[in-house]
Amino acid sequence: MAGERSEMTHTIKNLTLKIWRQNGPADAGRFETHQIAEISDEASFLEVLDILNERLIEQGNEAITFDHDCREGICGTCSLMINGQAHGPQKGTATCQLHMRKFTDGDEIVVEPWRARAFPVIKDLMTDRAALDRIVEAGGYITAPTGGAPDANITPIPKVVADAAMDAAACIGCGACVAACPNGAANLFTGAKLSHLNLLPQGQAERLSRSEAMVETMDEYFGSCTNHGECEAACPKEISIDVIAQMNGDYLKAKFKNRKLLSKR
Ligand code: SF4
Ligand code: FES
Numbered sequence: 001m002a003g004e005r006s007e008m009t010h011t012i013k014n015l016t017l018k019i020w021r022q023n024g025p026a027d028a029g030r031f032e033t034h035q036i037a038e039i040s041d042e043a044s045f046l047e048v049l050d051i052l053n054e055r056l057i058e059q060g061n062e063a064i065t066f067d068h069d070c071r072e073g074i075c076g077t078c079s080l081m082i083n084g085q086a087h088g089p090q091k092g093t094a095t096c097q098l099h100m101r102k103f104t105d106g107d108e109i110v111v112e113p114w115r116a117r118a119f120p121v122i123k124d125l126m127t128d129r130a131a132l133d134r135i136v137e138a139g140g141y142i143t144a145p146t147g148g149a150p151d152a153n154i155t156p157i158p159k160v161v162a163d164a165a166m167d168a169a170a171c172i173g174c175g176a177c178v179a180a181c182p183n184g185a186a187n188l189f190t191g192a193k194l195s196h197l198n199l200l201p202q203g204q205a206e207r208l209s210r211s212e213a214m215v216e217t218m219d220e221y222f223g224s225c226t227n228h229g230e231c232e233a234a235c236p237k238e239i240s241i242d243v244i245a246q247m248n249g250d251y252l253k254a255k256f257k258n259r260k261l262l263s264k265r
Pocket of ligand 2: 095
């Protein structure tokens with residue numbers, strides 16, 4: 001097997017990278033062009049930036065700042081616009097899982113940070129995505145009985161519901177949905193975070209109060225959804241836009257429930 005692998009040939013590419021450089025939030029920013037040669041098809045997009053940074057440092061220049069952590073498509077930090085597409089050209093793929101085989105020898109690749117009012121640039125390709133955390137914080141905790149771990153399967157959950165909740169829980173909080181949306185809306189993210197709790201029995205106690213708090217916090221920071229669907233197309237976890245319908249339904253129910261409570265006062 002190892003022999004087979006060593007006989008495999010990997011295409012080598014020469015690329016031009018047009019990369020956004022910005023010294024800080026107040027700096028106007030500019031594109032910087034770099035030629036990068038002898039890049040293997042097997043290199044990931046972030047590895048290409050690593051190679052470029054090593055060269056910049058060797059030449060006594062400042063390295064390009066970009067966010068990354070797990071490099072396994074889990075943490076959601078590798079937030080880059082690549083040729084105008086959030087996370088680049090491969091559907092259902094985070095930037096760290098994107099490999100150079102998706103590009104052609106001689107390509108010019110434009111690399112930018114997320115472009116959204118709620119995500120100010122910290123430096124170069126790194127943005128501040130803390131507004132997403134504010135939405136999650138607004139959701140608070142779920143009521144859960146303390147004590148020993150309950151027996152498995154003690155709470156029956158239909159498979160279709162468990163699958164839908166699991167699909168929503170796949171959201172890695174990357175913010176590509178916001179960056180891809182012409183309104184800078186965070187409805188796909190918020191819908192995913194709400195659906196993975198609101199669909200399950202364990203999430204019912206605070207279902208409506210959580211929906212109200214998270215949607216209203218989302219509205220403080222982000223634009224409004226006008227059903228473009230760009231969020232779903234850009235999402236590396238292929239979260240369905242159905243979670244937005246689920247969220248809107250729960251938010252409306254919360255508002256009607258509050259109205260009934262007010263009328264009883
Ligand atoms: S919904 Fe998709 S695009 Fe939006 S934050 Fe979650 S994983 Fe990223
Ligand atoms: S670095 Fe963690 S998802 Fe890409």
